[in-house]
Structure formats: structure tokens, C-alpha cells
Amino acid sequence: MSDHVEAGEIQxxxxxxxxxxGAERIQEHLESCARCRAEAEALQRSGAGVTDxxxxxxxxxxxxxxxxxxxxxxxxxxxxxxxxxRKSVVAAAMLVLVAGGLAAVMPGSPxxxxxxxSGMDVVPATELVAEGETDRMGVAAxxxxxxxxxQLEDAxxxxxxxxxxxxxxxxxxxxxxxxxxxxxxxxxxxxxxxxAANDVLEIRVPPGSGEVLVRTGPRILLxxxxxxxxxxxxxxxxxLPDGVRLQVPGVSxxx
Amino acid sequence: xxxxxxxxxLFDDVYPRLHRYCLRMAADADIAEDAAQEAFVRLLDxxxxxxxxxxxxxxxxxxxxxxxxxxxxEQNRARLLxxxxxxxxxxxxxxxxxxxxxxxxxxxxxxxxxxxxxRTLLLLREEGFTYREVAGAIGVQASSVGTLLVRxxxxxxxxxxxxxxx
Numbered sequence: 001m002s003d004h005v006e007a008g009e010i011q012x013x014x015x016x017x018x019x020x021x022g023a024e025r026i027q028e029h030l031e032s033c034a035r036c037r038a039e040a041e042a043l044q045r046s047g048a049g050v051t052d053x054x055x056x057x058x059x060x061x062x063x064x065x066x067x068x069x070x071x072x073x074x075x076x077x078x079x080x081x082x083x084x085x086r087k088s089v090v091a092a093a094m095l096v097l098v099a100g101g102l103a104a105v106m107p108g109s110p111x112x113x114x115x116x117x118s119g120m121d122v123v124p125a126t127e128l129v130a131e132g133e134t135d136r137m138g139v140a141a142x143x144x145x146x147x148x149x150x151q152l153e154d155a156x157x158x159x160x161x162x163x164x165x166x167x168x169x170x171x172x173x174x175x176x177x178x179x180x181x182x183x184x185x186x187x188x189x190x191x192x193x194x195x196a197a198n199d200v201l202e203i204r205v206p207p208g209s210g211e212v213l214v215r216t217g218p219r220i221l222l223x224x225x226x227x228x229x230x231x232x233x234x235x236x237x238x239x240l241p242d243g244v245r246l247q248v249p250g251v252s253x254x255x
Numbered sequence: 256x257x258x259x260x261x262x263x264x265l266f267d268d269v270y271p272r273l274h275r276y277c278l279r280m281a282a283d284a285d286i287a288e289d290a291a292q293e294a295f296v297r298l299l300d301x302x303x304x305x306x307x308x309x310x311x312x313x314x315x316x317x318x319x320x321x322x323x324x325x326x327x328x329e330q331n332r333a334r335l336l337x338x339x340x341x342x343x344x345x346x347x348x349x350x351x352x353x354x355x356x357x358x359x360x361x362x363x364x365x366x367x368x369x370x371x372x373x374r375t376l377l378l379l380r381e382e383g384f385t386y387r388e389v390a391g392a393i394g395v396q397a398s399s400v401g402t403l404l405v406r407x408x409x410x411x412x413x414x415x416x417x418x419x420x421x
Contacts, residue, residue, distance in 0.1 A: 008403070009401060010401075012401035046409075050381075050408050050411055050412070053411075054279055054381055056355070057279050057359060058275055058278065058279070063288070068266075068288075069263065069267075069270070071292055072292050072296055075293075
């Protein structure tokens with residue numbers, strides 16, 4: 001073994017990457033070895049020189065942090081929209097499978113009658129198609145780690161997520177700061193516009209005590225209850241490992 | 256809204272450094288900005304989760320791949336070696352500005368002459384990544400990063416000397 005320490009080891013010591021005995025050994029050696037001490041000083045100068053040289057290349061970002069963040073979210077929404085359109089035919093076929101699957105676990109209880117039984121409006125696909133130019137919107141909902149996450153993409157004005165409880169248990173809903181919260185007995189409503197229309201909601205409902213409705217105006221698109229998702233008729237959807245993604249062809253603001 | 260808050264905090268913390276890394280790596284403001292933003296778009300798209308250090312390493316790794324995968328990067332690098340961005344607010348004299356541009360050009364050339372692994376190692380280390388994180392990014396053992404770093408710096412200094420001699 002050499003009487004001196006390898007440069008790489010000294011560098012690791014300088015970078016505080018050595019622990020315990022290794023760090024102590026280098027420390028003790030440097031205290032007694034002028035040559036390795038000189039090497040350590042040379043390495044420090046070299047590092048500082050490289051840092052200074054690289055700083056010459058730096059220019060401030062042209063966008064502010066807010067602008068860059070907004071651009072990222074916009075690009076993300078656009079890319080998902082492009083992906084959704086490409087997959088529309090496949091997704092339509094999947095809808096049949098998903099709807100068929102749900103019907104299979106609820107024999108004799110087609111989705112429409114299920115919705116009707118809930119006392120809420122049903123959402124036939126034809127009513128969701130707006131006249132004229134209306135952007136698609138997307139909703140992805142997934143249940144993981146004891147909470148429901150609803151990812152929104154370009155939700156229109158009037159879009160809301162409603163959490164209903166029959167037990168009076170406490171629910172927790174976290175949403176974008178611009179979201180509008182409303183509450184009544186057994187119900188929390190979150191209105192989503194502006195930045196919140198492209199964001200994520202996190203909802204915690206105690207087991208067995210409530211349901212979550214994703215709706216636009218009075219029309220329900222999706223219901224989650226007891227860890228199960230149910231779709232309104234006619235929506236294009238694709239299954240996720242732990243949820244479902246809806247592609248709504250176009251949503252008008254009112255009937 | 257845990258995820259959104261986390262994303263904003265992550266973005267504010269990492270984006271400036273990721274942008275600087277991409278700018279140093281790609282030598283082009285447009286490419287750097289695109290790569291840094293694209294990395295975050297992919298983060299959202301893949302619903303990547305985790306603690307800050309892991310997410311930060313993931314973003315830098317993805318940005319490195321984005322830069323590498325761009326077919327025009329090499330051509331751009333060669334072309335943009337001649338590009339000398341002007342820092343806003345510079346009050347230097349024309350002579351000083353000329354000298355600064357020349358130094359920028361030399362640094363870019365020296366960096367471009369390094370092997371990709373050395374360049375990535377140097378730039379990641381400059382952004383404060385640990386040896387373990389750097390090792391994961393360039394596919395080596397963490398215990399060898401110190402030695403590789405010393406060698407990469409040495410090669411960079413040699414390249415700088417060559418550029419200054421030309």
C-alpha cells in the first residue's frame with residue numbers, strides 16, 4: 001500500500017462523502033503528510049476553478065418560475081389531450097368492456113337504473129355533446145393509499161366535485177387554492193375553474209360513510225363509493241390500474 | 256392537495272437548477288428550457304412520486320436523456336459553440352465584453368471535448384448531487400466517483416488549456 005492517499009479518496013473526503021473510519025483515516029493522514037495536504041489544496045483549487053469556469057455559461061432563464069410552471073402544466077394538459085384523441089377509438093371499445101364489467105358485478109342492475117336509484121340526474125352521452133366548438137375535458141380518478149384522487153384536465157365552468165356523506169363523518173378535501181368550497185349538511189362541494197380546472201383534488205372519506213360525485217352542473221359523470229367506480233352512460237373511458245380515466249367529448253355549461 | 260403542493264414546491268426548488276444544468280449541457284437556451292420543462296411534463300405524465308432527493312435525481316436523469324436523445328443536439332452543440340449569450344444588465348466595455356465572450360466560447364469548447372460521462376459527472380456534481388446519485392446517473396460505483404471526478408476535472412482543465420493555447 002502506498003504511503004499516500006489516492007486523489008479520488010481525498011476528493012471524496014473534501015466532498016464529505018466519507019464516513020466513520022474512512023474520514024478519520026484521511027483526516028489523520030493529511031495532518032501528518034505535507035504532500036497529500038498539498039494535493040488536497042490543489043484539488044480544492046481545481047474544483048473552484050471548474051466551478052468558476054462553468055458559471056460563465058449561465059444565463060438567467062428567460063421565463064419566470066411562474067411562467068415556466070404554467071408552461072409545464074399547459075404542455076402536460078396538451079400532451080394528455082393529444083394522447084386521449086389518439087386513443088379515442090380504443091377507449092370507446094374499452095368503455096364497452098368497462099361498462100360490461102360493471103354490469104357483470106351488479107346483475108340485473110344496469111348503470112342507468114343504478115343512477116336513477118341514486119335520485120340524481122343521469123348523463124346520457126348525447127346531452128354531454130355541446131353545440132359548436134367545445135374543448136374536450138378529461139377526468140382521471142384513482143383510489144390509492146386510502147384517498148381518492150381526481151385529476152382534472154380542462155374542466156369547464158360549472159364543474160364540481162361533490163362529496164356526500166350519510167353518516168356525518170368528517171371528510172377531507174384538498175384542492176387548488178382557487179377552488180371554491182361549499183358545504184351543507186352531509187355534503188362538501190368543490191367548484192373548479194381557472195387553474196383549479198387543470199389540477200388534482202385529494203379526497204378522504206371514512207370507509208363506508210360516503211360517496212364522491214364528479215359532476216358538471218346537475219349531471220353526474222362518475223361516482224365513487226365503497227372503493228368502486230361507476231360511470232355514467234355514454235362516456236368514453238379507459239381503465240387505470242387503480243381507477244378510471246374519462247374522456248368527455250365536450251361539455252356545455254348548461255342543459 | 257398534497258400532490259399539487261408538492262409539485263409546486265418541487266418545481267420551485269429544482270427547476271432553476273435543472274435549467275442551469277441543461278443550459279450548461281446543451282449550450283442552447285431554447286433546448287435547455289425545452290428539456291427542463293419536458294422533464295417536469297414527464298414527471299406529471301408518469302405520476303412519479305417520492306421524496307425530494309429521488310424526484311430531483313429522476314428529473315435530472317430524464318433531462319439528460321432528453322438532451323441526449325435529441326438528434327440535433329450534437330449539431331447544435333457544434334453550431335452553438337459560437338453563440339455567446341449576453342448577460343442582461345452587463346455594463347462592461349466592448350473590450351471586456353469581447354473577452355468575456357471569448358472565455359465563454361473556450362469553456363463551451365472544452366466542455367464539448369469531454370466524454371459524455373465526464374461532462375455529465377462534472378455538471379451533476381456542480382449541481383450538488385451526492386456521489387451515490389451521480390453514480391446512479393452515470394452507471395458506476397459510488398466508491399469510484401471521487402476518482403472519476405478528479406480525472407474529469409483534469410481533462411476539463413487540459414481541454415481549457417488547449418483552447419487557450421489556440
